[in-house]
Amino acid sequence: MSDSTKVNADLQRERQKCTFNITELTNVLDGGPAMTEERRRQEEVVLKEGIHVEEVPSEYLSHKEKYELAVKKACLLFKLIRRLQEEENTGMENFRAVLGGSLGSAILQDGSPLTLHYVMFIPTLMGQGSVEQQAYWIGRAFNLDIIGTYAQTELGHGTFIRGLETTSTYDPKTKEFVLHSPTLTSYKWWPGGLAHTANYCIVMAQLYSNGQCHGIHPFIVQLRDEETHMPLPGIKIGEIGAKLGMNGTNNGFLGFEQVRIPRAHMLMKNCQILEDGTYVKSPSSKLTYGTMMFVRVVIIKDMCSYMAKAVTIATRYSAVRRQSQPKPDEPEPQILDYLTQQHKLMVSIATVHAFTLSAEWIWDMYNNVTAELEAGDMERLPELHALSCCLKAVTTADAAECVERCRLACGGHGYMLASNLPVTYGLVTAACTYEGENTVLLLQTARYLVKAWQQAAGGDSLPPTVAYLARRSPPWDCSLEGIVRGFELVAASKISLCVANIEKRQKSGLAYEDAWNMTSVQLAQASEAHCRLFVLTSYFEETERRVKNVSPQLREVMLQLVDLYVVYWALERMGDLLRFTSISERDIEKLQQWYEDLLTKLRPNAVGLVDAFDLRDEILHSALGAYDGRVYERLMAEALKSPLNAEPVNRSFHKYLKPFMQGKL
């Protein structure tokens, strides 16, 4: 109906309005021009293979067909990565984006059944295997002689690892372990790739030897015959069924009926069972924090990719979509001109910036702490752990809300899978639960905060991220620094109130655990306040640092976004600020006006800001969000791909509808 190479005129106008250099911002977000270049090169190399191209879009396939397509794509993708590794003489870590994040999820929209082989099976072998075990197993795993996964969670137990029921009992007579699932709830449940893909598995089980339980340890178990792929005797294995999203990941269940494995199949870097069954303890168990920290930082970065995707789609769509007629003689405005729409989108853009910079901040901290650890200094480990817990909880929850807000901002068309927003939500909301359920994580941070508070009360010095607990805050002032200091007072006051409440309840006769539980709604909120403060601070400070090296045009916009984010959260948490700071009604009205003015100032740069996320059309995978803004043409083109549209009359007419109409059904 119109020239197919043309960019939508409204979008073109938006791009002309942009006041800053888009590539410059892309570079800042990537961490420098070299990083942008390398990312783009990888995307180009991977996407030109065309693995992501689907004959029939996967949303039209059955659950089983989705899995089969995922296996095909995952094999082709990993084959490609292997070739590139050889060509470029580099390791797997260089291709992280391909395994997860925006590029990976663009190719394997329903998730990959091979991911756990690379992100859990091999790393666990490396982290927990003895030198001999590593020599033997890592080679086989890298060569793909075997494909593995990692099984910890059980049907009846997730977050609480000590409660796992699978047993591994050492038999000194045969020098074997006997793996067993004593109950239905002890069945392993959830591991990706477990159902029909992996033939080996690292199983976490309660270790028994000489009648004693030594807690959870890792064991390598063969699941399937290497030639025929048939499950081995005593192995009860299958798929756990359809899910909200990620139906290509092949999550499985696994039960054992007295399955015997050699003694050498326990991973023994940290703990050992000697031939006679003697248990030799690990020198330190804190060393596994590293992997967990790494995974959590990766999750935060993934949340940034997903939010960037969602807000790019919604913003471009809002520039193209026109609706209603507030002024009788003027054309319908772009919906991006409505302040309520800007309210939904701008904070989403700012959140991507805020979390990107916070993730880098905590990643630096992690690297410092790791260096200290290697020098034997464990002092900052609890602080880092506490921070990573609440950050994982808050970033995943905010990301889920952000993606849904963007989806709903696209009206009915956001409900179409062709928008790619529902699938993105499926990926993001899953992160609220996996790697530590969010409420549980917030309460873990709260435990640390309560201790830190008591330390501060006792006059002890505090680690940097909780040093504010001991500071006296100045009276409210309506500046960025003033707001951040206000949030310090909020977090400190909330923790202080929690401590007082727990103590009061203990005095009234409750056990500490019950007093804690009765206060836990407030504790989770205090933990969230601590996290908000951290994000606001690190976003603010990192931006101040980075804008020193950028052009004045970009600096202005980056600082406007920080302002917007901080003022947005001040308005969102007005109740806290009113309770704990000296903010006045006049200040609030000033903040509200400041916020509305910022939306207006940022409005002309909205499309430029999402263009700077630099997400290729293949990665966005959205009829609403493509660079050319040809929303309606693309929606129609996608609709025509529905297999239902291949025939003018569906067979159900003859089979059901016509007999029904004729009273003959």
Added chain:
Amino acid sequence: MSDSTKVNADLQRERQKCTFNITELTNVLDGGPAMTEERRRQEEVVLKEGIHVEEVPSEYLSHKEKYELAVKKACLLFKLIRRLQEEENTGMENFRAVLGGSLGSAILQDGSPLTLHYVMFIPTLMGQGSVEQQAYWIGRAFNLDIIGTYAQTELGHGTFIRGLETTSTYDPKTKEFVLHSPTLTSYKWWPGGLAHTANYCIVMAQLYSNGQCHGIHPFIVQLRDEETHMPLPGIKIGEIGAKLGMNGTNNGFLGFEQVRIPRAHMLMKNCQILEDGTYVKSPSSKLTYGTMMFVRVVIIKDMCSYMAKAVTIATRYSAVRRQSQPKPDEPEPQILDYLTQQHKLMVSIATVHAFTLSAEWIWDMYNNVTAELEAGDMERLPELHALSCCLKAVTTADAAECVERCRLACGGHGYMLASNLPVTYGLVTAACTYEGENTVLLLQTARYLVKAWQQAAGGDSLPPTVAYLARRSPPWDCSLEGIVRGFELVAASKISLCVANIEKRQKSGLAYEDAWNMTSVQLAQASEAHCRLFVLTSYFEETERRVKNVSPQLREVMLQLVDLYVVYWALERMGDLLRFTSISERDIEKLQQWYEDLLTKLRPNAVGLVDAFDLRDEILHSALGAYDGRVYERLMAEALKSPLNAEPVNRSFHKYLKPFMQGKL
């Protein structure tokens, strides 16, 4: 592994703890014992036909197969309803629950392609057809000689009806209308059943006659041949593609290439085109409010069903699930014992009560207004309209949040489709967009509130639901009535601030429309505050009224739930209360303690409260939520239904995985 008739022991204990008579509460929520009995009878009659039973659960089917299954089920279901109508000599309205709500969505989980025939096609014929048109068309539609749908929304236009582009031009020479789609964006898009199911359609189009446009009018258009079901010439028709949910509804697109229909096919009850093309106007256009009001009240009631489903599932699961070990020597507690979990569930239960009673309140008001209307009195129409707009927005948004909160409260297992929580979310979140996008609706209410405020300022008397705008509120007091009065002050203050902001911006030179737009974030919030106040008030007052006739045991629990709901919202909206009332820090701490005490008091009745929603297992359709609480057995049983589990080795192993492992792919 255990006796399959047994109820989970924890659930059994919960039921023994319940302090009130469950059936008594069921009766209160249904509106009396007779209503409960009738509902149960209908459920029994419909479910015993087994139409809901699926050989392979629909989540494993392809998009196309889901549609075919939906056609089959819908035909069987409507055949059954027809039989029952004849047997019981009653109309369609008696089977509303079967068309929508919890029973309907239990049978047709992916939605029904025939629903619009009954809820839009026939009612529009009745409401907009002339007597002759009704006589001809309604008979054909009831007899199922034809199957219809209703096409209003276009690819480029949703909420803004004046912007629709489809044209219907009268040709006096042939006495026909010519329907045409002048652009891609003018294609009809979204109507349920349009794609492959209906053969007739009511099309809303811009009416042109004698060179003049007369706005949007309804036309009956034949889409497909009655015998062969082939699309007629000039009719471009198909399916719009896969969606987040409701993939059985067969949403379609429809374009016209100069399609001619007889003059008699314009629905002419309200407006007419004479043979020579003369347009004869309708006496009043406000009469269509009735249908819209009815639809919105139905939406609120549906939201109650979905929330009741979600919280029943999550509460029963929380009674069965045990996790963690706060006290070293005690067993793992039920997760329902954690205050954070009670915090997520109890307010969800209270919300079902609150919205159920608010829906009845507005339904009564609607019936009164309709009676007044028929007596020619239109005074309360704007008030009713304003209330229905914000209520639709707030109840759908709250319901979506509630269902997701319940899903996340079930941890990883809530992500399984077998929990039925993801599908429920898909149904609920759709309602945030259809029948009026939520932000647009909130701003419609705001327009009314601003006018009412100006009326009050001018000393005019106000209709009941906005009378609070003229009241002076007493100082804060920490009682239920005190909180509700505090919310009156909040809503009034927010509206007042909006009016002041708009005026200030006008004085600074902005046009009214621009001043409105710049204030619209605040206006939407003011509108939400007005709605919260209404829900709190009507829930509080209706409960006070109803508890007069219930047992003391039930009264206590119902009043605790009202307390919980009101205090919950006071804590949620603490910023507003601090800004606009004289609430003190002491009061806040008192409210927090009150809230925590209420959770503890309600805890023993949690399972009893969800049992009282009286949702049969067939309706819950959830492995996590069944009455017997056999969560893990059911999860495993559901998993085994996955077609992937029918074979020990999937064909993709031979086709991709093995060649990949051997380097031969």
